[in-house]
Amino acid sequence: MRVKNNMTAYKIENTPRNNQIVNILSLVIPIAVAMLNAIQTKLALGTWTKILPHVNGVLNATCSIILILGFIAIKNKNIEMHRKLMGVAFVLGSLFLVSYVSYHISNEPTKFGGTGWLRPTYYILLFSHILLSIGVVRLVLKAIFYAITDQIDSHKKLVKWAFPIWLYVSVTGVLVYLLIAPYYV
Numbered sequence: 001m002r003v004k005n006n007m008t009a010y011k012i013e014n015t016p017r018n019n020q021i022v023n024i025l026s027l028v029i030p031i032a033v034a035m036l037n038a039i040q041t042k043l044a045l046g047t048w049t050k051i052l053p054h055v056n057g058v059l060n061a062t063c064s065i066i067l068i069l070g071f072i073a074i075k076n077k078n079i080e081m082h083r084k085l086m087g088v089a090f091v092l093g094s095l096f097l098v099s100y101v102s103y104h105i106s107n108e109p110t111k112f113g114g115t116g117w118l119r120p121t122y123y124i125l126l127f128s129h130i131l132l133s134i135g136v137v138r139l140v141l142k143a144i145f146y147a148i149t150d151q152i153d154s155h156k157k158l159v160k161w162a163f164p165i166w167l168y169v170s171v172t173g174v175l176v177y178l179l180i181a182p183y184y185v
Contacts, residue, residue: 014149022145026138033097037104045106052103053110053177053184056096060173063092067167083147089166090144096173113183122179129172136165 012018070085112122139162146155 011150012148014151018149019145022141026141029097029137030134033101036101039105042108043106045102049103049106050184052099053181055099056103057174057177057181059092059096059099060170060177063089063096064167064170064174066092067163067170071163086144086147090140093140093166093170110180110183110185112180114179118179122176125172125179126176129169129176132165133169133173136162136169140166 066085066089070082070089073079073081073085112119114122139158143155143158143162146152146158
């Protein structure tokens with residue numbers, strides 16, 4: 001890796017190997033999460049994991065705000081601020097993933113107890129959130145890869161899709177959390 005001029009953003013080379021790493025991660029991450037969620041035997045990580053859904057709600061809410069601020073920064077041509085904010089959003093998303101997996105490998109699933117119009121609303125939000133979260137992993141990884149390899153035209157084309165999907169996944173993560181939070185034990 002090398003640092004470009006006085007900027008804090010790290011750059012990597014656009015090589016077939018680096019591109020292959022991004023492609024592998026974009027497949028492995030969703031598959032690993034699905035497999036970990038399917039494990040019936042839960043690991044005894046301790047009662048501290050009970051707070052993780054609340055942490056996840058905060059991480060998603062914060063990520064949503066950071067994504068919007070990053071969008072505003074790039075619209076105002078503040079590239080350095082955009083890079084920093086998107087780096088923070090990526091870190092928040094990564095922390096969310098670790099927290100999410102930690103909770104689900106150590107706790108039984110929480111059943112949604114809402115009734116009436118809340119029930120279909122919850123499941124529509126949850127289903128769309130899960131479905132799009134699987135695909136957004138690849139979009140985000142590729143967008144970051146394009147940015148840090150100075151493939152800015154490819155980055156711009158991809159983020160037209162990646163940004164709204166990532167923002168939707170983040171916001172619906174908060175909404176799903178708010179709807180199911182009363183049912184956490």
